[in-house]
Amino acid sequence: MQTAVPIAREAEALPQPYLLFLGDITEPGYAKTAYGLRDWAPERCVGEYGCAGGTVSAGLPAMTPARARMLGxxxxxxxxxxxGGRIPEAWLPALLEALQAGLDLIGGMHARLGDIEPLRNVALVHGRRLIDVREPPPGLPVASGRRRSGRRLLTVGTDCALGKKYTALAIARAFRDRGLDADFRASGQTGILIAGRGLPMDAVVADFAAGAAELLSPDADAAHWDVIEGQGSLSHPAYAAVSLALLHGSQPDVVVVCHEHGRETVLGHPHFALPSVEETIDLALRLGARTSPGIRCAGVSLNTGRLPAGAAEDAIGALAARLGLPVADPMRGGAAFERLVDACLA
Amino acid sequence: MQTAVPIAREAEALPQPYLLFLGDITEPGYAKTAYGLRDWAPERCVGEYGCAGGTVSAGLPAMTPARARMLGxxxxxxxxxxxGGRIPEAWLPALLEALQAGLDLIGGMHARLGDIEPLRNVALVHGRRLIDVREPPPGLPVASGRRRSGRRLLTVGTDCALGKKYTALAIARAFRDRGLDADFRASGQTGILIAGRGLPMDAVVADFAAGAAELLSPDADAAHWDVIEGQGSLSHPAYAAVSLALLHGSQPDVVVVCHEHGRETVLGHPHFALPSVEETIDLALRLGARTSPGIRCAGVSLNTGRLPAGAAEDAIGALAARLGLPVADPMRGGAAFERLVDACLA
Structure with missing residues (x-):
């Protein structure tokens, strides 16, 4: 085990507001980050910009980098x-134009902006920054296990990619709608762009992963809520370590378990049956109690995106009856979601 | 979560045999790595070398780097x-002498050899390597969860620094003494030096930690045993992620739980009570079953180093009676340890 290194300050905020770059894509499925920003951080987005050949829009005003800079x-x-997760040649002129117009560049792809020489050179000349949100800050601490002030909620999944980020965003928004002081805390790249700050938990060295999670939701006022984006699943054959570090370091008072109706095997690992919601609740409470003795499960966020409205309502009702806990699909909202939010605050 | 990258080959062997460098230390407590190598890998050590002022010896023949090179x-x-984990100025002449004599340099300290300019320059001139065993290899894969051939044993702890490495080494040696084909698999820096290869699990990026553990004990003959050095503890407030990744990726058929008699709180975290041996067994089996459905606990390795012989025997007997499982202190050996080894192979 490694020993502690000097403690990093809370993850710094990204330069905002943003111009969203849409490249030359023609397939809306590749614009999930742009859609997430439009849906959850419209106040951070002044407009969008694409290259020739692109057909996808996030529905924001189209504008050049120079115009976006003028608008703030x-x-x-x-x-x-x-x-491929790469940055195509065809995007380069637009990226350079943004730097020349006085904008920093922010990326969350596997390819690192700083590895592209023309971008590096032009950024240097214009005093602009190339920011990769997958890159954790230096000097992350080893977790101390010290209890922090304030209240915390963590979304915990039965699997990857089924709504942990959206659930956390929806709950944070609902908390604020009720007049509470609440922050969404991002642990993955899209979430970091939406929140304007955060820590990419999956990219942190294992020994410092729980320490990074501690840094992500620092001491706060007693009535303040941090609503923390979960990662992976405690039963995931590859990513459970990330989930456990996030659970231990977050010290959540409350967990909300996230599941997708009908998903039966682990995404990308078809030989692994998905854990049941019951098993996931039980594991999260048992393991989470190590650093948060009072931890409890407020209910379940059920992703019913593939069902028609009536069938979704049935699925939500059936799971709620089976568990004896509030169950809701935050994307559908309604009374069920209000009951889940009530239970988080109970 | 990150997507898979090209799969690294099994961790390459370190250049061997070694000359052990003892610096100018006067406190035997700082020579744990040298003692570990002397005790567990004498066939990899041709001699020892120190600077002026040093008083500690590992009991090996003292010799210059040039002589050691001549001896292979x-x-x-x-x-x-x-x-401080640093490399003092006073060691530099000896380190440079080794490079000039045709030896590579291997370090496991926090300070990286490659960050020291004179070492870098001389290594370059002489075509020698500076190897930091804390540095994981590039290109580690995301875990697949695929079951591998061969048999595996993992040591699992109630805490850090209480005998997981020594237990794994002792069990691997006992297996070989019984004529079995067995490898010790190292997951930390001292273990890597002893084994001559391995992966520093605590230094791997979290998303690839279970993948690294899969790489550490690759497919093998059906009768072959990998005896894998555990790390941390599943209940550790800072390092549980490393332990879980190692458990999931190792897919152990058998775990041996390691505990130190009398330790009541987590090392360095006095506000955390140590989990009981029973809790540790239960967690390891429950979480381990995710990737190794037939996992079982063969027994407990109890570190009784602080007790006189009679009291140690009593402590071992009492814990064995409480658990209904074989318990032994591998450092004391004897019939109790043979029974533990029997149980591992049962």
């Missing part, structure tokens, strides 16, 4: 991915 | 630590 934008965010 | 040594290992 401080960075252009690469809001799209392409299949 | 291929690397000089820094076998001591100093309180």
């Amino acid at each position: 934008a401080r960075a252009m965010v690469i809001g799209v991915a392409n299949p | 040594a291929r690397a000089m290992v820094i076998g001591v630590a100093n309180p």
Whole structure:
């Protein structure tokens, strides 16, 4: 085990507001980051910009980097991915134009902006920054296990990619709608862009992962809520370590378990049956109690995106009856979701 | 979560045999790495070398790097630590002498050999390597969860620093003494030096930690045993993620739980009560079953180093009666340890 290193300050905020870059893509499925920003951080987005050939829009005003800069934008965010995770040659002129217009560049792809020489050179000349949100800050601490002030909620999944981020965003918004002081705390790249800050938990060295989670939701006022984006699943054959570090370091008072109706095997690992919601609740409470003795499960967020409205309502009702806990699909909202939010605050 | 990258080959062997470097230390407590190598890998050590002022010996023949090279040594290992984890100026002439004599340098301290300019320059001129065993290899894969051939045993702890490495070494040696084909698999820096290869699990990025553990004990003959050095504890407030990744990726058929008699709180975290041996067994089996459905606990390795012989025997007997499982202190050996080894193979 490694020994402690000097403690990093809370993750710094990204330069904002953003101009969203949509590249030359024609497939809306690759614009998930842009859509997430439009849906959850419209106040951070002044407009969108694409290259010739692109057909996808996030529905924001189209504008050049120079115009966005004039309207107050401080960075252009690469809001799209392409299949290889690379930055195509065709995007370069637009990226350079943004730097020349006085915008920083923010990316969350596997390819690092700083590895592209023309971007590096032009950023240097214009005093602009190339920010990769997958890159954790230096000097992360080893977790101390010290209890922090304030209240915390963590979303915990039965699997990857089924709504932990959206659930946390929806609950944080609902808390604020009720007049509470609440922050969404981002642990993955899209969440970090939406929140404007955060820590990419999956990219942290294992010994410092729980320490990074502690840093993500620092001491706060007694009535303040941090609503923390979960990662992976405690039963995931590859990523459970990330989930456990996040659970231990977050010290949540409350967990909300996230599941997708009908998903039966682990995404990308078809030989692994998905754990049941009951097993996931039990594991989260048992393991979470190590650093948060009073931890409890407020209910379940059920992703019913593939069901028609009536069937979704049935699925939500059936699971709520089976568990004896509030169950809701935050994307559908309604009374069920209000009951889940009530239970989080109970 | 990150997507898979090209799969790294099994961790390459370190250049061997070694000359052990003892620096100028006068406190035997700082020579744990050298003692570990002397005790567990004497066949990899041709001799020892120190600077003026040093008084500690590992009991090996003292010799210069040039002489060691002549006797077949291929690397000089820094076998001591100093309180700050730094490499003192006073060691530099000896380190440079080793490079000039044709030896690679291997370090496991926090300070990286490659960050020291004179070492870098001389290594370059002489075509020698500076190897930091805390540095994981590039290209580690995301875990697949695929079951591998061969048999595996993992040591699992109630805490850090209480005998997981020594237990794994002792069990691997006992297996070989019984004519079995067995490898010790190292997951930390001292273990890596002893084994001559391995992966520093605590230094791996969290998303790839279970994948690294899969790489550490690759497919093998059906009768072959990998005896894997555990790390941390599943209940550790800072390091549980490393332990869980190692458990999931190792897919152990058998775990041996390691505990120190009388330890009541987590090392360095006095506000955390140590989990009981029963809790540790239960967690390891429950979480381990995710990737190794037939997992079982063969028994407990109890570190009784602080007790006189009679009291140690009593403590071992009492714990064995309480658990209904074989319990032994591998450092004391004897019939109790043979029964534990029997149970591992049962």
